[in-house]
Amino acid sequence: MRTLPVGDRALLVEVASAEEAQALHADLLRRRAEGSLRAEEIVPAARTVLLDGLADPAALARELTASEVPAAPARARTVVSLPVRYDGPDLGEVAAHWGVPEDEVARIHAGTEFTVAFCGFAPGFGYLTGLPARYGTPRRGTPRTAVPAGAVALAGPYTGVYPRSSPGGWQLIGRTDTLLWDHARVPAALLTPGARVRFVPVATA
Numbered sequence: 001m002r003t004l005p006v007g008d009r010a011l012l013v014e015v016a017s018a019e020e021a022q023a024l025h026a027d028l029l030r031r032r033a034e035g036s037l038r039a040e041e042i043v044p045a046a047r048t049v050l051l052d053g054l055a056d057p058a059a060l061a062r063e064l065t066a067s068e069v070p071a072a073p074a075r076a077r078t079v080v081s082l083p084v085r086y087d088g089p090d091l092g093e094v095a096a097h098w099g100v101p102e103d104e105v106a107r108i109h110a111g112t113e114f115t116v117a118f119c120g121f122a123p124g125f126g127y128l129t130g131l132p133a134r135y136g137t138p139r140r141g142t143p144r145t146a147v148p149a150g151a152v153a154l155a156g157p158y159t160g161v162y163p164r165s166s167p168g169g170w171q172l173i174g175r176t177d178t179l180l181w182d183h184a185r186v187p188a189a190l191l192t193p194g195a196r197v198r199f200v201p202v203a204t205a
Contacts, residue, residue, distance in 0.1 A: 001069060003061040010052040011061055018046055018117050018129060020069045025049050025118075025193060027070040044118040044193050046127070079196045082161065084110070084152050085204045088172035094137055094154060105173060106201055108135065114159055114197040119189065124163030124181030126191035131157065143169030150176045152199065159199075161191070174199075 001024075002014040015021050025044035028051065031037035037060075040053025054060060086106035095102045114130035137154040144167060147153070151162045153170035160170060163180035176199075180190050191197065 001064050001067075003065055005057055005061070006050065006052075009054050009057060010050065011054060011057040013049045013051070013064055015047055015049075015069055019072060021045065021047050021049055022115070022117055022194065023070050023072045026072075045120065046118065079113070079198050080190060081198050081200050082152075082176045082178050083202045084174040084176050084199045085202055086110075086152075086174040087204045088152065088174045090140070090171040091173050094171050094173055097137060098135055109159070109173065110199045110201045112199075114199075116191045116193050116195040116197065117158075118193055119191065121160075122163055122166055124189045124191065125160055126189075126193075126195070126197075128159040128191075128197055129157060131159065133157065137171050139169040140171060143167055147172065148175065150178070150180075152176060163189075 004012045004014070006012050013024065015024055021044050025042060028037060028039070028042050028049060032039055032042065038055060039051045041051070043050040051060070086109070091102050091105060095105050098105060100108070109131070112130045114128035116126040117129045119126050136157050139155045146165055147162050147168040149162055149164045151172045152174040153160050153162065153168065153172050155170040161176060161180055162168060178190065181188055
């Protein structure tokens with residue numbers, strides 16, 4: 001692990017992989033819950049974890065750099081199921097890139113169990129991992145000015161679902177009517193780091 005100070009009360013911890021970032025994030029949340037760590041925010045990303053609101057970032061940095069990345073946490077028992085119509089405008093392009101028919105894209109994608117590695121870009125947007133590396137998908141050459149809410153999309157090793165309409169350059173393969181972000185819900189985000197996710201095909205209207 002490598003640590004970098006961020007201001008007076010924050011610390012950025014760098015690790016070697018997304019899996020290590022997920023394991024470290026889960027361990028830090030556990031420590032905060034049991035009272036052995038005091039941090040206001042613990043935010044995972046692709047290969048980093050940011051801790052904010054620390055009383056003594058330097059002391060924590062020394063502790064973390066002298067230790068090993070914790071073992072991966074036990075997988076969550078509950079699986080979030082998202083019904084999806086696989087009719088996205090980029091389905092054909094993704095199929096061509098994968099070298100399979102369009103309906104095979106849906107079968108492969110729906111047959112995969114995903115994990116929310118981290119969240120970002122927009123409230124409720126989760127970066128989901130799980131597809132084998134051979135299905136990595138390049139972003140669009142020209143981003144769209146508006147991607148509709150509920151669009152299921154691919155970019156690099158990740159799957160994501162747009163929680164609201166916004167610009168975006170990911171490849172759109174389907175859509176869901178599930179509400180990803182709801183201020184009246186606790187937590188507001190349906191997809192949170194560590195959550196298990198399955199996409200369930202439904203017939204197109």
